[in-house]
Amino acid sequence: MQIYKVGGAVRDRLLGIPVTDIDRVVVGATAEEMLALGYRPVGSDFPVFLDPKTGDEYALARTERKSGRGYGGFVFHASPEVTLEEDLIRRDLTINAMAEDDQLNLTDPYHGQRDLEARVLRHVSPAFAEDPLRVLRVARFAARYAGLDFKVAPETMELMRQLSDSGELEALTAERSWKEISRALMEDQPQVFIEVLRECGALKVLLPEVDALFGVPQPEAHHPEIDTGVHTLSVLEQAALHKQPLTVRWACLLHDLGKGLTPEKDWPRHIAHEHTGLKLIKAVNERFKAPKDCQELALLVGQYHTHGHRALELKASTLLDLLQSFDVYRRPQRFEEFVVACEMDARGRKGLEQRSYPQADYLRGAANAARGVAVQPLLEKGFKGPELGEAIKRERLKVLKAYKDAAS
Known part of the structure; x- marks a missing residue:
């Protein structure tokens, strides 16, 4: 059994920015072995386990095969025979397909470190095009790392265009789409997310109402x-x-x-x-x-x-x-x-x-000013029900007129 940190934890450490989430993959183990060591299983789609002491997640190395439309249309296979390289190749971008052991020895079969240095967001394999959610993920990473001058590789952008034209984006669930959109909007440069979606044709599929605004003029004044x-x-x-x-x-x-x-x-x-x-x-x-x-x-x-x-x-x-x-x-x-x-x-x-x-x-x-209107004096005057509501409104209007006069 060998345990590696993978994905974002490796990427961000190499970039020299704070690591927030740590994903771990376990190679050469079975679910039964993980259970025997006290790990608690979670998730129904593929074998993920929680450390009994820390609560950290550990996923068994796995491969995947396209079986249907959309983000969920995959069959996963986890076994001790699945290698680290086979697990990493199913990931979206080369910069997310690196692993390291406890001694920080790097496993980088798809040249993620090279792309980090070149500031390129590049897909790992043609299987990228099997998952429509990756269009949103790449656009989100573009927004996250725009300040570091990362750009989407031309060949990856072409695959994103093919996905956008294929109808696959329409198979995404509202929940998965919102998760990516909301995370992207909270990045440092969320406008880049929209720009990348527009460039690959995904914006007119997902947010045609926003896409329609481009090219519409407003008064220059x-x-x-x-x-x-x-x-x-x-x-x-x-x-x-x-x-x-x-x-x-x-x-x-x-x-x-x-x-x-x-x-x-x-x-x-x-x-x-x-x-x-x-x-x-x-x-x-x-x-x-x-x-x-x-x-x-x-x-x-x-x-x-x-x-x-x-x-x-x-x-x-x-x-x-x-x-x-x-x-x-x-x-x-x-x-x-x-x-x-x-x-x-x-x-x-x-x-x-x-x-x-x-x-x-x-x-x-x-x-x-409007909030400052006291209700108690109106109650003492005998106002109640709808009459009280109208009396409060009159008092608020009075104070707003005074406020407006004082401000002008």
């Missing part, structure tokens, strides 16, 4: 970059630079989908795109079964982001309606995420990345 797709990538880039959470990044990606529906005769204006885009945002949310908080914020940002930009001009009554829509009294964090998403949208424009955004503090101040 507000959008020096002009192209709506380019703007969307810039907004996403700003969200990453400002360390925003997944909810905000997802909303940033989807906020302008309505512009893809504008008839060409109306370009570069996009009247009511906030409302026309809602059905598209809802469709994308449902396609990937995005978490509820991501879904809600994406819809709210899509509908109200232009309100955010015009916050200083809004009437007190419109401002109150906006705050009510976000339920700022019970969901203050959601409104804060809306505010920062609007700021990312304002900064995601060519040459305007450092612009000030006074609307943010103005909106925060308005929310605090």
Whole structure:
């Protein structure tokens, strides 16, 4: 029995960056031997075991054979006869197909170290094309290591194009797709994920609503970059630079989908795109079964982001309606995420990345003013039921008018 660290742990150590996850493969052992040593089995697809003391995962070396469509369409075979090289060849990229023992002796049959040094993301074998999920994984790695100047190898990009054209991407489950998309959006340069998907043709399959934004012009006075797709990538880039959470990044990606529906005769204006885009945002949310908080914020940002930009001009009554829509009294964090998403949208424009955004503090101040209305005095005056609700609304409107007057 021989145990090796494999994959990301080896890759990141060689790159000199922190190792977060450690995968281990066991060569020359049977499941019965692992059980006899006290390891606990987990997973139904292939033999993985947990160390009884540390809880670390150990997978038996295995081979795989394509048996159907999609990510799950594989048959795995694990036995003591499977070699380390046979286990490594089934992996996606050469930089993920290296192993090392406890003495840091490197096993690198597919030249992963060479590709690390050349900053290349290259597939290990033609079997790469058997798993459609690898298109998303490679795009995610491109986003992760963009700051180190990694690029996708041309021959790997060609395989990704073939996969995108094959219909295999449509066999991916919502859960697996969302796992890759959400992880990619949280990388340092998530816009690269979208760029790579677009380059290989996967974006028009997975996110046609986003793909449709490229080539759609916007008024140059507000959008020096002009192209709506380019703007969307810039907004996403700003969200990453400002360390925003997944909810905000997802909303940033989807906020302008309505512009893809504008008839060409109306370009570069996009009247009511906030409302026309809602059905598209809802469709994308449902396609990937995005978490509820991501879904809600994406819809709210899509509908109200232009309100955010015009916050200083809004009437007190419109401002109150906006705050009510976000339920700022019970969901203050959601409104804060809306505010920062609007700021990312304002900064995601060519040459305007450092612009000030006074609307943010103005909106925060308005929310605090509305929250400051005390309910108890109204109860003491005898208001209750629907009348109490109307009385609270009148008081909030009053304080918002005062707030607006003081700010102007």
